[in-house]
Amino acid sequence: MITMVNRIVMASLMIALPMLISCGNVQKQVTPRVTNNNGRVTLECVVPFDDIKKNEAFQNFEKDIKSTFPDYNIHMNFVKGDAKAYNTKIKVMLYSDMPPDIFYSGDGKFTNELSSAKRIQPLEKKLNDINYWDMAIPGAKVIGDTGHIYAVPIDEAYYNVMLINTKMFSENNIKVPENFAELKNAVKQFNENSITPIAVGGKDGRAVYNMIEGFASTLDHEITSKIIRGDDTFSGKSFRQGATSVTQLIQLDAFEKKIQSISDEEAGELFYSSEAAFYCTSSVNLRKANDQLNGNVAVLYYPALARIDGSFSKNIVSGGIKKDSGLLISSLTNYPAEAAKIAVKMSKYYNKYLYEQQGDGGIIYKLNSLAWNRSIAKGPEISELTRILKQKSNVNTGIFEANISPDKEKSIEEASAAFMTGLLSVNDYLEQMDITMKSK
DSSP, X not given: OHHHHHHHHHHHHHHHXXXXXXXXXXXXXXXXXXXXXXXXXXXXXXXXXXXXXXXXXXXXXXXXHTXXXXXXXXXEEEEOSOHHHHHHHHHHHHTSSSOOSEEEEOOHHHHHHHHHTTOBOOOHHHHHHTTGGGTBOGGGOOOOTTSSOOOBOOSOOEEEEEEEEHHXXXXXXXXXXXXXXXXXXXXXXXXXXXXXEEEOOTTOHHHHHHHXXXXXXXXXXXXXXXXXXXXXXXXXXXXXXXXXXXXXXXXXXXXXXXXXXXXXXXXXXXXXXXXXXXXXXXXXXXXXXXXXXXXXXXXXXXXXXXEETTEEOOSOEEEEOOTTOEEEEBTTOSOXXXXXXXXXXXXXXXXXXXXXXXXXSOOOBOGGGSOOOOSSOOOHHHHHHHHHTTOGGGEEEOTTTTOSOHHHXXXXXXXXXXXXXXXXXXXXXXXXHHHHHHOO
């Protein structure tokens, strides 16, 4: 009997040993926090070390924050590891005797896991109390599946757009299209001049889907939100017209040859090398395109597919903030209200860095109320993009912004790639997408 008990104990220790070792290693990699607060509010803030931009942005945060919050001790902790390792280390810290007050999560699933375990607290009241939403673009307010907001948004927001080579339009005397009929006409003209009209990563189903979503959102800027809620389907009118419009472009030879083998990166190179006039992509590539084409680039919001109320909708974008991603506040913090203020300060500090030092046009704050100055020349297309994003009615929620499960994302990518290569008809494609959304 004793031998059997000993075997059970030894087996249990062998199973637990890797976990204990892992936790021990995690603690060794975490910088010791400030314990002597001298009567001041002391907050531990954790961000990923391996995120280069965040690492660079927050290097001087501890020092810079003192002028605004002289009675606070702020300790920045940069935790090493890829996304999975980082999440594991955060979880260990939260269950330790000194949990962080503020920490970053770029994983909506991880955020939901922590909220279910009551390790983080909802922030909607705290953010409302400090009038946070008056500072941020309307699309930054993303409510999670629980009906609560657990994250102070911090990351850039990117949108599905077409980029155009303005020089190619002017040299070939082709009108920049304002609606789908004009887009088809431009495609025909570029083909006549032996120029590839539109570059898109046909091999990457996500790029294909985003293009279809972009067209569909010109008919209904809430179409994706409705599909996610179950109030509409991919087989409905808007997405059906979006997919049909792409088949019309395929029939016009609008896309590059051998599209089934072209990745998004390769499609970008076609555009940057002036081999294609349009590029269906994300606004994240706007700065690179501007550099590669010596400023001869502009954002083209997806041309409207049909008239609505007697006119064409303009400047509709699809994409936005990732759900449940940003700065979270531990439920165990001694200073919840103060932590919320510092999290907002961190978010603004990071976005200022992105705008001023990185030349990023995807920031989530309204520039007209901020004295931020770019060190990099700002093109008019970036000013126009930030202006458009102030208007909530212009933004359609992107389905790939952590709004569905990874398995559903993969299924939609595969179906979209098959559709682009002719393996699925419009009906079969939309039906498969509807089945995906109904799956668990």
